[in-house]
Amino acid sequence: xxxxIECRGLTKRYRGATALAGLDLVVEPGQVFGxxxxxxxxxxxxxxxxxxxVTATAGEARLNGRRVPDPSGLAQVGAMIEEPxxxxxxxxRRNLQILAMFGRHLPARGxxxxxxxxxxxxxxxxxxxxxxxSQGMRQRLGLAAALMRRPTLLLLDEPANGMDPAGxxxxxxxxxxxxDDGTTVFLSSHLLAxxxxxxxxxxxxxxxxxxxxxxxxxxxxxxxxxxxxLDPADLDPALALLASWQARADGPDAVLVETSDGRAVNEAxxxxxxxxxQIVLERPKLEEAFLELTxxELTxxELTxxELTxxELTxxPEVGHAxxxx
Amino acid sequence: xxxxxxxLRPPRDEPQRGExxRGExxRxxxxxxxxxxxWGVAGAAALFCVLLAAxxxxxxxxxxxxxxxxxxxxxxxxxxxPGPRCARAEVxxxxxxxxxxxxxxxTAAQLNPLAAGAEAAGLMASLPGVLALALLAGAHIGGxxxxxxxxxxxxxxGRRWRVLAAKLVSLWLAxxxxxxxxWTALAIGGPVLVHLNHLPAPHQSVAHALSLSGSQVARAxxxxxxxxxxxxxxxxxxxxxxxxxxxVAGAAIAMLVVASLPALGTWTPATWVQAWMGFPAGQAxxxxxxxxxxxxxxxxxxxxxxxxxGLAGLAALLAVCWAASVLAFRRMDISG
Numbered sequence: 001x002x003x004x005i006e007c008r009g010l011t012k013r014y015r016g017a018t019a020l021a022g023l024d025l026v027v028e029p030g031q032v033f034g035x036x037x038x039x040x041x042x043x044x045x046x047x048x049x050x051x052x053x054v055t056a057t058a059g060e061a062r063l064n065g066r067r068v069p070d071p072s073g074l075a076q077v078g079a080m081i082e083e084p085x086x087x088x089x090x091x092x093r094r095n096l097q098i099l100a101m102f103g104r105h106l107p108a109r110g111x112x113x114x115x116x117x118x119x120x121x122x123x124x125x126x127x128x129x130x131x132x133x134s135q136g137m138r139q140r141l142g143l144a145a146a147l148m149r150r151p152t153l154l155l156l157d158e159p160a161n162g163m164d165p166a167g168x169x170x171x172x173x174x175x176x177x178x179x180d181d182g183t184t185v186f187l188s189s190h191l192l193a194x195x196x197x198x199x200x201x202x203x204x205x206x207x208x209x210x211x212x213x214x215x216x217x218x219x220x221x222x223x224x225x226x227x228x229x230l231d232p233a234d235l236d237p238a239l240a241l242l243a244s245w246q247a248r249a250d251g252p253d254a255v256l257v258e259t260s261d262g263r264a265v266n267e268a269x270x271x272x273x274x275x276x277x278q279i280v281l282e283r284p285k286l287e288e289a290f291l292e293l294t295x296x297e298l299t300x301x302e303l304t305x306x307e308l309t310x311x312e313l314t315x316x317p318e319v320g321h322a323x324x325x326x
Numbered sequence: 327x328x329x330x331x332x333x334l335r336p337p338r339d340e341p342q343r344g345e346x347x348r349g350e351x352x353r354x355x356x357x358x359x360x361x362x363x364x365w366g367v368a369g370a371a372a373l374f375c376v377l378l379a380a381x382x383x384x385x386x387x388x389x390x391x392x393x394x395x396x397x398x399x400x401x402x403x404x405x406x407x408p409g410p411r412c413a414r415a416e417v418x419x420x421x422x423x424x425x426x427x428x429x430x431x432x433t434a435a436q437l438n439p440l441a442a443g444a445e446a447a448g449l450m451a452s453l454p455g456v457l458a459l460a461l462l463a464g465a466h467i468g469g470x471x472x473x474x475x476x477x478x479x480x481x482x483x484g485r486r487w488r489v490l491a492a493k494l495v496s497l498w499l500a501x502x503x504x505x506x507x508x509w510t511a512l513a514i515g516g517p518v519l520v521h522l523n524h525l526p527a528p529h530q531s532v533a534h535a536l537s538l539s540g541s542q543v544a545r546a547x548x549x550x551x552x553x554x555x556x557x558x559x560x561x562x563x564x565x566x567x568x569x570x571x572x573x574v575a576g577a578a579i580a581m582l583v584v585a586s587l588p589a590l591g592t593w594t595p596a597t598w599v600q601a602w603m604g605f606p607a608g609q610a611x612x613x614x615x616x617x618x619x620x621x622x623x624x625x626x627x628x629x630x631x632x633x634x635x636g637l638a639g640l641a642a643l644l645a646v647c648w649a650a651s652v653l654a655f656r657r658m659d660i661s662g
Binding site: 048051052053054055069070071072074077079081083084085086087088089090094097098099100101102103105145 | 350351353354357358361362473474475477478479480481482483484485489657659660661
């Protein structure tokens, strides 16, 4: 299957600053793909290169198998880059009409615009001037503009900024529906909880490079650790016993072991005659995994929170992984 | 965000016929020009023309009255000894007096509804026109960067030169619209002003009036194109509303300053405009109702270029500015 987005060694240097430093990224079609990274990591630059707004210094990027910049290919791409801006003296509908006139011919333009406004929940203010819109309404108008051509690929940069909670929920439902219908959604966002709920896969970039890519569940599981509660007297022997996994003390009566295999930890302790009072698999949320990936100088105890649901219910040696959140 | 099941599937293999609908871009740009600033500029231009015409008609009326009371000075009064020099001086004085005496009729002719097109074209092909286009270019071109809307356009239309061409043509059409508005304002206000100031009937044929207007309006089209391309270049280079307006206005003033330099005059864009439009240079351009606000800043000394040289110069200016604009815009990163 041809990748919808493919970046190979994508590099962008501005005067004295490197925005992208050899980014490699592959996005398969028909999914919601989260693109994460701290401020200045190169997310928006990547989107701009994909859209032909910015020229890469080195490397190459492909959209739908075609090397960018690809003016003809833009008709299949809907985009919303950063805070969307429109002509304030025109109505929302007129703004979309103008944008539609700029691109490839849009059959039944009026109907397509009405449908896009309706989908974005803006039909009731479509004939109001954009200068009277709230930020959330402008975001929705940006979304309508991106959806107007029924694209095969949606590139969205912080699309939920300024939206109210109900709007964010509707937006999440819309993205899932689009992906289920075969549209690939490439979503750059800081709302990690939203990303975790809606994305099939995520990529994390830092300083212009890909640092991790995978499903949200895999990303979190990769950072899972086992917390074993022990008698204080057993702490030191346990640390010595579990050293091969990189274990460390977590208070006077617990060890944290960097593995997701609770059964193995329990077995190792049991074989040495150390009986844990409780063994819990701590699986960080996406936000914590993200912070760990992008702020490596922070210590792990500061980053992880125990999952209070499944592990707390059991003192069994093995704790199953929570199902992938969507 | 209401979901419309079944409507979300994207069209995968749609025909590309719309790709060639160049006119759509231009129509879109013209729709964008329908904004308060454009109407404000149009209103200001119309008001300026009417006020200028009112002042001109009043001046002509006063000059006519003073000419009727003035007697030709004798050679003794002029300090010229009798003889051939005296005769020449008397001829010149008589010509000047006739010119002053005919001023009211000439002004009335300028304000004839059919001939007023020449006045409107002259004004728009000179400083008032370039300043009006500077304002429009600032909003229409530089404003795309200031308002951060340029990225929207380029994510729809990746062929940047087309976007720029639509902007250029729409800006030029706005200039043409200003000529039409000024002509209309003068055609309505002119006869009223002629009547109020008791200016004599100019005895001007319809054919002459139309030919004068047609010729000047046609010439002004090229000058407006040059002003518009200057606006496009300034917009692309400065990437902001204020920067674009200031750059175009500054460039126009710089052109006039450079044109006043005796050595360079013939080779500057301002002189090409003057030559192409046929504006009289220096003091000769100052009349009761000025035909332009351009050539009075240009010295009459030195060999002025002819119409053809003016045409060639303006065409070259247009081509160079356009090429520079396209080149800069195509290479530019859109990061705002």
